[in-house]
Amino acid sequence: METFLGYERSDSSVGVRNHVAVLPSVACANGVAAAIVRQIPEAVLLQHSIGCGRGGLDNEVHTRTLENLCRHPNLAGVLVVGLGCEVLKSEQLEQAAAQASKHVQRVVIQEEGGSRRTTARGVELVRELVARAKEIKPGAVALDRLIVGLECGGSDAFSGVTANPAVGRACDHLVDQGATVILTETTEMIGTAHILSRRAANVEVGAQIEEIVGLQEQKCVDVLGPMAELVISPGNMDGGMSNIREKALGCIVKAGTRPIQEVIGYAEKPTRRGVVIMNGPGYDTDSLTGMAAAGAQVMIFTTGRGNPIGFPMVPVIKVISTTQAFQRLEDDMDVNAGVVLEGQSLEQVGDQISDVLLRVANGEPTKAEINQQDGILCVYTQGTSL
Amino acid sequence: MIPNTIMIDQKDNVAIALTDIPEGSQVFLPDGRNFISLTDIPYSHKVLLANLGAGDNVIKYGEVIGQVNADLQQGEWIHTHNLVVTEG
Numbered sequence: 001m002e003t004f005l006g007y008e009r010s011d012s013s014v015g016v017r018n019h020v021a022v023l024p025s026v027a028c029a030n031g032v033a034a035a036i037v038r039q040i041p042e043a044v045l046l047q048h049s050i051g052c053g054r055g056g057l058d059n060e061v062h063t064r065t066l067e068n069l070c071r072h073p074n075l076a077g078v079l080v081v082g083l084g085c086e087v088l089k090s091e092q093l094e095q096a097a098a099q100a101s102k103h104v105q106r107v108v109i110q111e112e113g114g115s116r117r118t119t120a121r122g123v124e125l126v127r128e129l130v131a132r133a134k135e136i137k138p139g140a141v142a143l144d145r146l147i148v149g150l151e152c153g154g155s156d157a158f159s160g161v162t163a164n165p166a167v168g169r170a171c172d173h174l175v176d177q178g179a180t181v182i183l184t185e186t187t188e189m190i191g192t193a194h195i196l197s198r199r200a201a202n203v204e205v206g207a208q209i210e211e212i213v214g215l216q217e218q219k220c221v222d223v224l225g226p227m228a229e230l231v232i233s234p235g236n237m238d239g240g241m242s243n244i245r246e247k248a249l250g251c252i253v254k255a256g257t258r259p260i261q262e263v264i265g266y267a268e269k270p271t272r273r274g275v276v277i278m279n280g281p282g283y284d285t286d287s288l289t290g291m292a293a294a295g296a297q298v299m300i301f302t303t304g305r306g307n308p309i310g311f312p313m314v315p316v317i318k319v320i321s322t323t324q325a326f327q328r329l330e331d332d333m334d335v336n337a338g339v340v341l342e343g344q345s346l347e348q349v350g351d352q353i354s355d356v357l358l359r360v361a362n363g364e365p366t367k368a369e370i371n372q373q374d375g376i377l378c379v380y381t382q383g384t385s386l
Numbered sequence: 387m388i389p390n391t392i393m394i395d396q397k398d399n400v401a402i403a404l405t406d407i408p409e410g411s412q413v414f415l416p417d418g419r420n421f422i423s424l425t426d427i428p429y430s431h432k433v434l435l436a437n438l439g440a441g442d443n444v445i446k447y448g449e450v451i452g453q454v455n456a457d458l459q460q461g462e463w464i465h466t467h468n469l470v471v472t473e474g
Binding site: 158 | 388389392394402404428429430431432446447449451452464465466469471
């Protein structure tokens with residue numbers, strides 16, 4: 001079996017990076033968290049807009065998301081920065097990180113005595129966490145320990161012809177080696193529930209697929225009203241897509257052809273290996289956060305028009321659909337799948353994607369990492385602020 | 387000849403044009419087959435590879451993406467004007 005150079009964690013997960021993260025438990029602590037990372041740029045900053053003022057399902061999903069991010073395999077250590085009065089308690093995030101055997105520390109702005117003191121204390125703690133992380137050395141790990149998240153955004157007429165089918169070839173190879181791939185963006189599956197369900201490993205999983213896609217279609221109609229046509233029918237008729245099913249097939253093809261083993265909720269960890277569907281929105285940045293929280297150590301992002309976005313502690317590999325767009329956006333792109341239009345086979349480009357994935361798992365930085373395309377974490381939110 | 391179309395799955399009965407293919411010109415498939423286009427095929431649109439009867443399936447990605455609403459011949463442009471979804 002193929003191997004990669006990974007960081008084995010004591011909770012039996014494996015990282016492809018060995019980062020120390022600074023995570024605010026609430027948006028109010030973003031400024032202090034950012035001030036700490038400005039002084040220790042080796043640490044990764046996980047800024048977000050959540051942690052308070054929500055109820056019900058959003059609370060549950062947001063808590064799970066931040067807890068699972070604290071447990072992420074690519075992290076050696078975590079500093080949680082709390083405010084003090086927030087709903088999502090910093091203790092809870094500290095506990096989640098500790099459960100996953102991370103080196104973890106916590107500072108609370110209201111207890112520490114303001115932003116300057118908290119920043120100074122945080123800097124000391126992160127310095128220690130970074131030093132401890134450096135003691136951890138990577139070793140050879142079998143490919144079946146990888147979880148790869150899949151995303152497409154800024155698609156064009158050839159995303160579903162070159163980039164997505166080529167990624168699908170790479171996914172078949174990964175799954176045959178025992179790895180896990182996560183397909184998400186339920187909105188993009190509308191029109192193909194019967195096809196995905198046919199690929200389910202058992203009838204229960206098939207029924208779950210039909211259910212989540214049906215609910216998402218209904219939600220689009222409820223929220224968008226007459227505008228739902230823009231989502232449910234293809235937005236790019238000029239590009240040659242004739243109906244929603246054809247468009248969705250071009251999206252789901254990136255997960256390859258192997259059986260679908262499980263349906264998980266947003267930011268939930270898979271319990272099975274192979275192809276897993278994560279129920280989630282079609283918004284790229286929400287998806288990336290959900291798959292990172294699910295434990296994806298690497299993500300593959302296909303695009304046609306181009307998108308520079310990455311994720312703070314997870315390498316994101318960009319695959320673009322045409323040579324013209326690749327040349328225009330080369331600074332942000334890792335693979336040009338447009339060579340398929342110039343005579344290379346999908347299998348050849350699929351092999352190239354597998355090679356790049358292995359190199360990235362072994363530590364080679366992606367373009368998004370080089371460009372520090374970290375930004376703010378967007379988290380799936382269904383309700384409103386209270 | 388250099389193909390001016392691409393196929394995604396072996397089972398497909400449509401290919402995708404890599405350039406604007408004018409009516410009456412040669413369509414070259416990646417597997418070496420070639421035939422004449424019966425209509426203009428716009429860049430990135432679908433061209434039919436087989437003769438179909440009304441109601442027959444159009445296959446792309448190895449899956450049924452709909453049915454044709456008329457008898458159609460190899461070399462025709464397939465799009466919303468002749469592709470419908472009639473099955474459940």
